[in-house]
Amino acid sequence: MIFENPIGALLLFLRETGNTFYMVFVSTLIAIIIGMPIGIILVITEKGGIKENLKLNKVLGTIVNIGRSFPFAILIIALMPFTRLIIGTSIGTTATIVPLSIAAAPFVARVIESSIKEVDKGIIEAAIAMGSTPWEIIIKVLIPEAMSSIILGITLTIINLIGYSAMAGLVGGGGLGNIAIQYGYYRYDFSLMIVTIILLIILVQLIQWIGNSIAKKMNKK
Structure with a gap:
């Protein structure tokens, strides 16, 4: 139990x-x-x-939709051979980064897409009228104008990944989820599981607060 060895538990949580x-x-x-x-x-x-390139748009959109369709618990198992090929092992903290990244990339793509679509069309038309190139419009207009929304979207991505990382404990992925699974569930130490849940809640709240603060500052600019 956590109260029987508080120093060991503290080091484990850290x-x-x-x-x-x-x-x-x-x-x-x-x-x-x-x-x-x-x-x-x-x-x-x-x-x-x-x-405009509707064929490319359709192909990319389909790939993104397929990537978002996989539940993470299935994805992490399905990607084990690929993870082993890249990292050398499919178990451990570093190995978990591979499925986490692949799971989050399609989500980020949709976040960026929806954020940029919120940019006022009039601003884009004005940039085109001034002779801006597509690259200049992307770098100097679309991304800066959408930055506040992008920050909020990335914040949501981080929060989702915290949840995914907790599930990674099922395959020995490390992190707080590993404590809940290996110690809280398998060893029936529910005090550790409760502390883990509280830490995850605090972590999510902290990330959301930081994301909201940055987004507000970007919006004022």
């Missing part, structure tokens, strides 16, 4: 909280690198977009 941060934020970064270009392409290639 280690696994660090693992959770590591998994979630590296996965978020990779998902942004993959998902942001896809989201931008989905917007500019749609009907009436600045680089």
